[in-house]
Amino acid sequence: MHELSMAQAIVDTVLDAAQKNEAQDILEVTIEIGQLTMLNPEQLKFLLDVLIEGTLLENSEILIEEIPVEIECRSCGFKGEANTDGSDHYLTIVICPECGERKVEVTKGRECNVKNIRIEKVDEDA
């Protein structure tokens, strides 16, 4: 369970960016989580809600977007989305959906990316 440290890193990243951009409030945060990370988005969301109390993030909307797993097959050259169907969720990922070989490279799906924030700031032009 490393959602807590990741949640803390996300909060730190967002607050740092908000400060640099002189935000008075943070309205929205978008985070991308790869399906292949060992992070459970629901647990992450719960911990974020705890950590943002008393910060600029307190009333912001936190959006978590899941990034599907993409692979590149070293046997047939297939590039694209991995097969994540079925209960053996992870096992099917390592099988190329095109040729059935197992020599695949995971190219996407391991992200924990703070994508962007929507902030409110003083309009100096107004």
Place this chain on the structure above:
Amino acid sequence: MHKIADVEIQHDIMVANRKLARKNQRIMDQNGVFAVDVLGAIGSGKTSLIETLIDHLDHKVGVIAGDVISKYDAGRFESHHVPVVGLNTGKECHLDAHLVKHALEDLPLENIDLLFIENVGNLICPVDFDLGSHLRMVVISVSEGDDTVEKHPLIFQDADLVVINKLDIADAVGASVEKMVNDVQKINPDVEVITSSLKTGKGLDEILAAIESYMK
């Protein structure tokens, strides 16, 4: 007046860890240190295996001993007269590149050519955190059950070397070693799988040879 602004951040925490891991590897390369990340379940024999390897390998060994709490493992390694840094993660279930970076600062790297980094006993969380090691060795044992590989496939996909330990008690715990080996090869056809028993010494020569061959 206030205005609303969208700010692009694009800060991937995983990428930040990977960058730090590459930095760690550069530091080790500059000092001629080959690092083995030893991952595996709790009680699979990681510490005992490293202790045995220290005694059998003709190298200047150093150890980073990761644990959630306690310096117990670090103490075991110290008794083999090698430089050791004990890393307590406190609440975390894995080591990360940042923790390892600090441990590297505390080790006499000029006197080490083979560094074992014993990760926290866990088959899930360490998967996400590259440490900058040159070799990822996963150690599991039959006592975790012969379905442990299929339940934790990702750690095996990233592994360079897999050790299935405690063969001597496979019958007693009703585990099929063959199934465990097959499951690893299903997930990662390129990985070398060694079955071992640190009690009887089986497989030790193969593990030693595998590490030596990676170091060349």
